Amino acid sequence: MSDSLYYDDLTIGQTFMSRAQLVERDRIVAFAQEFDPQPQHLNEEAARDSMFGELVASGWHTAGITMRLQLESLMGRFPGGTLGAQVNKLAWLRPVRPGDLLRAEAEILELRVSKSRPDRGLVTMRTTTLNQRNEEVQVMTATIMTPRRPQS
Amino acid sequence: MSDSLYYDDLTIGQTFMSRAQLVERDRIVAFAQEFDPQPQHLNEEAARDSMFGELVASGWHTAGITMRLQLESLMGRFPGGTLGAQVNKLAWLRPVRPGDLLRAEAEILELRVSKSRPDRGLVTMRTTTLNQRNEEVQVMTATIMTPRRPQS
Numbered sequence: 001m002s003d004s005l006y007y008d009d010l011t012i013g014q015t016f017m018s019r020a021q022l023v024e025r026d027r028i029v030a031f032a033q034e035f036d037p038q039p040q041h042l043n044e045e046a047a048r049d050s051m052f053g054e055l056v057a058s059g060w061h062t063a064g065i066t067m068r069l070q071l072e073s074l075m076g077r078f079p080g081g082t083l084g085a086q087v088n089k090l091a092w093l094r095p096v097r098p099g100d101l102l103r104a105e106a107e108i109l110e111l112r113v114s115k116s117r118p119d120r121g122l123v124t125m126r127t128t129t130l131n132q133r134n135e136e137v138q139v140m141t142a143t144i145m146t147p148r149r150p151q152s
Numbered sequence: 153m154s155d156s157l158y159y160d161d162l163t164i165g166q167t168f169m170s171r172a173q174l175v176e177r178d179r180i181v182a183f184a185q186e187f188d189p190q191p192q193h194l195n196e197e198a199a200r201d202s203m204f205g206e207l208v209a210s211g212w213h214t215a216g217i218t219m220r221l222q223l224e225s226l227m228g229r230f231p232g233g234t235l236g237a238q239v240n241k242l243a244w245l246r247p248v249r250p251g252d253l254l255r256a257e258a259e260i261l262e263l264r265v266s267k268s269r270p271d272r273g274l275v276t277m278r279t280t281t282l283n284q285r286n287e288e289v290q291v292m293t294a295t296i297m298t299p300r301r302p303q304s
Binding site: 027031034035036037038039040050051058059060063064065067068071076080081082083084085086087088089090091092 | 179183187188190191192202203211212216217220223232233235236237238239240241242243244
């Protein structure tokens with residue numbers, strides 16, 4: 001796990017790139033069976049007759065993988081964790097296929113101290129999920145709340 | 153599965169309520185292990201020391217359950233499926249705990265025919281996820297694209 005980070009250590013424009021995660025065919029199908037059983041996500045045969053023409057991951061699966069990746073590279077490094085989050089935009093730009101390697105890059109867009117709780121900071125960031133060809137497959141903008149560095 | 157629905161059958165203000173889905177403790181933990189391994193989602197002991205003080209579902213798990221529910225009540229009823237989606241807002245309002253019963257209600261906010269593809273319609277809807285006490289646990293606004301009824 002990487003070093004811990006406080007709100008006070010962040011600067012606007014700073015970026016955090018995650019490791020790469022392999023998207024496995026069986027995880028695509030298992031996710032779809034539980035949460036998004038549309039033909040394009042369930043199996044190759046059903047997907048062939050869908051408008052995608054091939055098996056692709058649910059967008060919510062891509063969102064979950066992105067959460068995992070940016071938890072490791074950024075949000076999981078906040079001592080005390082994140083105290084709430086709101087997504088302002090979440091869009092899926094390209095299909096994610098079995099065997100794809102995804103990375104997530106978070107860029108800090110805005111930083112402000114909470115007015116009601118000055119011991120907390122609000123971090124707005126854009127997280128771009130990229131495949132092994134550096135193509136954007138998902139883009140998300142979100143604001144999270146996290147504790148500030150304790151005053152000594 | 154409910155009857156099929158075309159874009160042309162929808163009206164602004166129309167609502168679609170899903171069935172209820174039980175949130176099981178073991179699914180909360182399994183989801184967290186794969187996508188969101190924060191202490192409040194992983195097990196009761198780790199959760200006790202987190203700011204939540206108890207085991208709660210990942211917001212992304214709630215989003216997945218919501219997808220499943222509104223696929224059954226609305227989106228899965230579109231012949232030809234949905235051809236793309238964008239989330240404009242996604243916020244988690246209250247914790248989701250093991251044993252909670254979630255329902256999702258979608259309300260049609262806006263309807264417009266695609267300018268570039270007049271055989272497709274764009275549907276903007278707000279989906280509210282409620283627990284067994286009718287409390288809002290998640291709210292989402294999204295726009296999806298779906299085929300229009302074929303002209304005879």
